[in-house]
Amino acid sequence: MLHTLxxxxxxxxALVRKVTMPKPTxxxxxTTEAGAPIADNQNSATAGVGGPLLLQDQHLLEKLARFNxxxxxxxxxxARGSGAYGYFEVTDDVTGFTRADFLSAVGxxxxxxxxxxxxxxxxxxxxxxxxxxxFAVKFYTEEGNYDLVGNNTPVFFIKDPLKFPDFxxxxxxxxxxxxxxxxxxxxxxAHSPEATHQxxxxxxxxxxxxxxxxxxxxxxxxxxxxxxxxEAFFVKYHFKTNQGIRCLDAAQGAELSGKDPNSHQTxxxxxxxxxxxxxxxxxxxxMPAAEAADxxxxxxxxxxxxxxxxxxxxxxxxxxxxxxxxxxxAEVEQSAFSPNNFVPGIGPSPxxxxxxxxxxxxxxxxxxxxxxxxxxxxxxxxxxxxxxxGRDGLMxxxxxxxxxxxxxxxxxxxxxxxxxxxSAPLALTGHTGTHAAPAHAKDDxxxxxxxxxRLMSEDExxxxxxxxxxxxxxxxxxxxxxxxxxxxxxxxxxxxKRVEAAVHELREx
Numbered sequence: 001m002l003h004t005l006x007x008x009x010x011x012x013x014a015l016v017r018k019v020t021m022p023k024p025t026x027x028x029x030x031t032t033e034a035g036a037p038i039a040d041n042q043n044s045a046t047a048g049v050g051g052p053l054l055l056q057d058q059h060l061l062e063k064l065a066r067f068n069x070x071x072x073x074x075x076x077x078x079a080r081g082s083g084a085y086g087y088f089e090v091t092d093d094v095t096g097f098t099r100a101d102f103l104s105a106v107g108x109x110x111x112x113x114x115x116x117x118x119x120x121x122x123x124x125x126x127x128x129x130x131x132x133x134x135f136a137v138k139f140y141t142e143e144g145n146y147d148l149v150g151n152n153t154p155v156f157f158i159k160d161p162l163k164f165p166d167f168x169x170x171x172x173x174x175x176x177x178x179x180x181x182x183x184x185x186x187x188x189x190a191h192s193p194e195a196t197h198q199x200x201x202x203x204x205x206x207x208x209x210x211x212x213x214x215x216x217x218x219x220x221x222x223x224x225x226x227x228x229x230x231e232a233f234f235v236k237y238h239f240k241t242n243q244g245i246r247c248l249d250a251a252q253g254a255e256l257s258g259k260d261p262n263s264h265q266t267x268x269x270x271x272x273x274x275x276x277x278x279x280x281x282x283x284x285x286x287m288p289a290a291e292a293a294d295x296x297x298x299x300x301x302x303x304x305x306x307x308x309x310x311x312x313x314x315x316x317x318x319x320x321x322x323x324x325x326x327x328x329x330a331e332v333e334q335s336a337f338s339p340n341n342f343v344p345g346i347g348p349s350p351x352x353x354x355x356x357x358x359x360x361x362x363x364x365x366x367x368x369x370x371x372x373x374x375x376x377x378x379x380x381x382x383x384x385x386x387x388x389x390g391r392d393g394l395m396x397x398x399x400x401x402x403x404x405x406x407x408x409x410x411x412x413x414x415x416x417x418x419x420x421x422x423s424a425p426l427a428l429t430g431h432t433g434t435h436a437a438p439a440h441a442k443d444d445x446x447x448x449x450x451x452x453x454r455l456m457s458e459d460e461x462x463x464x465x466x467x468x469x470x471x472x473x474x475x476x477x478x479x480x481x482x483x484x485x486x487x488x489x490x491x492x493x494x495x496x497k498r499v500e501a502a503v504h505e506l507r508e509x
Contacts, residue, residue, distance in 0.1 A: 003101050018474035032059055057235045072333070073368050074123045077168055078134045081117030082265040083210060083332040084272055086321035088112055088139060094316055097286055098225035100345035102141040103316065111140045111382060114321060116212040116264070120180070126257035127264035128248060130207045130467070135217030135239065137319070137338040140382035147341040148237060151360065152209065154218040156302045157195040159437060161356020182474035190483035193445040194212050194303045196491055200449045203467040204244070205460050208253040211267040213278040214246035222300050222356040224289070224347045224423050227437050232289035234299060234349055236306060238313060250467055279320045283313035289424070296442040300351040304448055331378045336365035345437040347423025352437065370394040387415040449491040461498070469502035
């Protein structure tokens with residue numbers, strides 16, 4: 001009986017005090033996830049005062065179980081990121097090149113979400129690292145979401161998606177040492193001469209942006225635009241920062257990484273909060289589809305740019321960021337971008353890296369977030385409604401008409417196909433099999449890297465050489481060093497000589 005237990009009276013008095021404590025002033029009631037009211041959120045249920053916990057404490061178990069599951073697998077690449085909302089406004093008429101509705105009229109605005117990120121490091125890595133930056137934009141158009149997933153560089157290290165997992169493994173933490181290894185980084189690059197152009201970008205002055213606001217963004221890949229007449233054009237996107245380019249040198253980047261690993265996140269958050277809204281002007285390079293076959297470079301090679309003298313920049317509009325997310329996890333960590341989210345008037349090109357990403361990005365999100373990740377608010381269409389026959393799966397919404405059928409075609413007025421392709425068909429020829437990219441007149445892995453080097457001032461060249469030598473000199477194998485040096489010699493004789501001298505000087509020390 002209760003009255004025979006030790007301390008029963010004291011226990012009873014404590015219980016009375018709890019029941020008669022003043023109630024909180026808020027009118028909102030704390031509940032379990034099932035909606036039941038919670039009587040005490042400060043003390044776990046125990047077997048008597050000071051006794052062990054009770055398995056029947058549903059609130060405690062639910063709270064701890066949810067806490068254990070608050071984190072989802074981080075992105076394998078682009079794990080460390082920041083995001084913001086804003087809008088895109090058309091400033092110039094491009095209807096002669098695309099029938100995309102959100103680009104159809106000067107002055108038209110489209111809401112968007114953008115995510116900036118580093119590439120190689122983990123979720124807790126510093127913002128001010130020497131690394132490419134992701135520049136991913138989700139346009140919430142009236143014809144569905146359009147995702148433009150690019151970087152802050154116009155080129156990349158490789159041109160075939162088959163090499164992507166190996167490339168990322170070489171840049172990430174070594175499975176034995178648990179840290180990034182110069183041997184791995186430079187060994188992969190030694191066997192991938194096509195990386196020389198992007199290495200020259202990365203090790204140059206733009207390798208560490210001072211903030212996300214002070215860098216350009218690029219679609220990087222070649223995409224296809226199709227106009228109302230069915231004419232096809234290949235395009236490259238350039239988002240030019242209106243804040244001006246600002247970058248950090250190696251010493252400044254290292255210092256800032258130590259002082260504030262969240263430097264870029266802090267800058268973006270605070271600038272928007274105080275009403276200083278960052279903006280970019282969007283330009284495109286446009287190539288009539290018929291010109292692609294005879295262009296001097298392979299126009300679908302991600303390791304190459306189109307010189308502006310060949311295809312000048314044409315202005316399209318203005319991107320403005322004016323609102324911070326309310327919850328970083330829900331809106332930045334769970335944001336999901338996929339380059340296969342096209343809208344009518346925009347489609348893919350034969351760019352092999354783009355083709356690989358059309359599958360890989362969406363599949364990564366199905367793994368990380370579940371097959372229904374497109375129903376999350378940050379990913380769901382906002383200017384239209386998704387209407388299809390996708391059902392069930394983890395975290396499925398039950399916001400379906402209970403009479404709706406989950407198959408097509410049907411006789412019950414379900415959604416039907418439009419019979420209007422998003423973009424023009426791509427011409428195909430030849431035999432199936434594994435093929436190297438087709439060679440164009442000036443296709444090689446070194447010419448554009450040399451062109452970029454020769455554009456630099458003497459001070460820029462000095463910093464570039466120092467940055468390359470600082471990493472390459474740490475490589476333990478002489479043959480790997482020599483292979484990399486050969487790439488810089490091939491890009492420009494002076495470039496190669498200066499890097500070689502700097503590496504040898506550091507290795508002798």
